[in-house]
Each structure stands twice: as structure tokens, then as C-alpha cells.
Amino acid sequence: MDNTRRKFISGSLALAAGTVASVAVPLQPEKSKTPLVHHVFFWLKNPGSTADRDGIVEGLKTLRKIGAIKELRIGVVASTEKRDVVDNSWAVSELMFFEDLAGQAIYQDHPIHQKFIKDCSHLWDKVIVYDAMDV
Amino acid sequence: MDNTRRKFISGSLALAAGTVASVAVPLQPEKSKTPLVHHVFFWLKNPGSTADRDGIVEGLKTLRKIGAIKELRIGVVASTEKRDVVDNSWAVSELMFFEDLAGQAIYQDHPIHQKFIKDCSHLWDKVIVYDAMDV
Numbered sequence: 001m002d003n004t005r006r007k008f009i010s011g012s013l014a015l016a017a018g019t020v021a022s023v024a025v026p027l028q029p030e031k032s033k034t035p036l037v038h039h040v041f042f043w044l045k046n047p048g049s050t051a052d053r054d055g056i057v058e059g060l061k062t063l064r065k066i067g068a069i070k071e072l073r074i075g076v077v078a079s080t081e082k083r084d085v086v087d088n089s090w091a092v093s094e095l096m097f098f099e100d101l102a103g104q105a106i107y108q109d110h111p112i113h114q115k116f117i118k119d120c121s122h123l124w125d126k127v128i129v130y131d132a133m134d135v
Numbered sequence: 136m137d138n139t140r141r142k143f144i145s146g147s148l149a150l151a152a153g154t155v156a157s158v159a160v161p162l163q164p165e166k167s168k169t170p171l172v173h174h175v176f177f178w179l180k181n182p183g184s185t186a187d188r189d190g191i192v193e194g195l196k197t198l199r200k201i202g203a204i205k206e207l208r209i210g211v212v213a214s215t216e217k218r219d220v221v222d223n224s225w226a227v228s229e230l231m232f233f234e235d236l237a238g239q240a241i242y243q244d245h246p247i248h249q250k251f252i253k254d255c256s257h258l259w260d261k262v263i264v265y266d267a268m269d270v
Binding site: 057078088130131 | 167171172211212213214216220221222225228243265270
């Protein structure tokens with residue numbers, strides 16, 4: 001692609017982006033392409049062990065190779081204000097987005113997921129899973 | 136914009152998108168702009184009440200006007216496979232993304248959030264909040 005064409009395309013993109021922005025800036029699209037939210041929290045067998053926490057984090061990173069997972073965030077407890085309603089007793093979280101129930105089922109049975117469980121399940125004591133569908 | 140120009144821009148966008156896709160398709164950017172995840176689950180005072188569930192959903196929609204919330208998803212229990220680790224006893228979830236702890240603090244104190252609590256808290260029996268920071 002020569003420079004003139006590249007510049008023209010760049011300009012078109014900026015124009016298109018500007019047009020969209022002036023029409024509406026939705027916080028969330030009306031229909032998300034990944035409406036299925038899968039959020040898992042892990043409690044460590046050895047609470048407070050940074051090594052064990054990091055072991056789970058590293059294990060979770062291997063899940064990025066699973067195509068059915070459209071987005072994956074790996075988290076640790078945030079230092080927000082302590083309140084009665086806030087559960088900060090867990091150690092690691094995985095937050096995934098899927099297109100549909102079928103995608104989530106593919107993930108559950110995927111060999112990479114099964115390997116993660118085999119390799120890391122000795123590190124956790126408890127797991128809670130929340131599966132939500134966007135409304 | 137005439138039709139020829141519209142088609143050209145449309146083609147340019149498709150070309151540009153194709154170019155990006157061939158370079159890399161990251162599941163998650165290295166550094167998210169909204170690394171603070173705030174996930175709240177609500178249990179109803181009247182379990183099974185669709186009206187009460189929808190009341191909370193409608194209340195949560197008002198939060199979209201709070202600028203500090205960079206993305207908001209409102210969910211209900213997904214019909215994934217029943218497993219021991221899956222908690223499906225809740226009724227409504229709110230999943231929010233913030234840029235940082237300060238953004239989350241602004242949200243907590245925001246009048247629209249306070250109004251939501253005032254208007255809807257009679258509908259829920261229990262709330263659990265998980266605050267995670269991306270690693």
C-alpha cells in the first residue's frame with residue numbers, strides 16, 4: 001500500500017469514527033456479541049501464598065488459546081473500600097465472555113481447560129462460579 | 136455523502152480491519168484501560184419474583200448515566216450446566232468496568248447510584264460484591 005492510499009484510508013477511518021461518535025456513544029451495545037459472562041473465583045488451599053496464587057494465574061493464562069473464549073480477564077482482589085457486602089476472601093478470578101451456551105460448553109470440555117484443572121486444582125480449596133446472561 | 140464515497144469508505148474500513156486482524160488478534164490488550172472489575176450479585180427478598188427482578192434490572196439501567204462506569208452489563212442467571220461449583224441462587228448481576236479505584240469511588244458516592252439503592256434496596260435480601268483488578 002503506498003503512502004497516499006494509506007493516508008486516505010486513515011482519514012476515512014477518522015471520519016467514520018467521528019461520525020459514529022457524534023451519533024451515539026453507547027456504554028454497551030444493544031446486543032453484545034458475547035452476552036454470556038462466566039466469572040470464577042478461587043480460594044487458595046494455602047491462603048496468603050503468593051506463589052500458589054501466581055501458579056493459578058499462570059495456569060489461567062494458558063486458557064487464552066481456547067478460541068471459544070472471546071475475552072479473558074484474570075484478576076486479583078482489588079484494594080477497594082472494605083464493606084460488609086464486599087467479599088475479598090478469594091485470591092484469583094477468571095472472567096470470561098462467550099458468544100453463547102455452546103461456546104461455554106466447548107470451553108468446559110476443552111483439553112487445555114482440563115489440563116489447567118489437572119495441573120492447578122491442588123492449589124485451590126474452593127471455587128465459586130457465576131454464569132450470567134446479559135439482559 | 137454520495138453512494139460512491141460511502142462504498143469507498145466502507146471498503147477502506149474492511150481493508151483496514153482485515154490488515155489489523157492479520158497482524159494480531161489479542162484476546163485481551165496487554166494493558167486494559169478499564170482494569171478494575173466490579174461484579175455485584177443480588178438475591179431477591181421474594182425469590183422467584185420476576186417483577187422484583189425486573190425492578191432491579193430497570194434500576195440498574197439508570198446507572199448508565201454515570202460517566203465513571205466505562206462499561207456496564209446487567210445479567211440474569213444463565214442456563215449453563217448445573218454443577219456443584221456454580222452458584223445460580225442469585226437473581227440479577229451488575230458487571231462494571233472502571234479505569235481505576237478513584238473511578239469506582241466516584242461511582243459509589245454518585246447521586247444516581249445512591250438513588251438506585253434508595254429506590255430498589257427493598258427488593259433485595261442479600262448482595263455480594265467482588266472487586267477484581269486485572270493482572
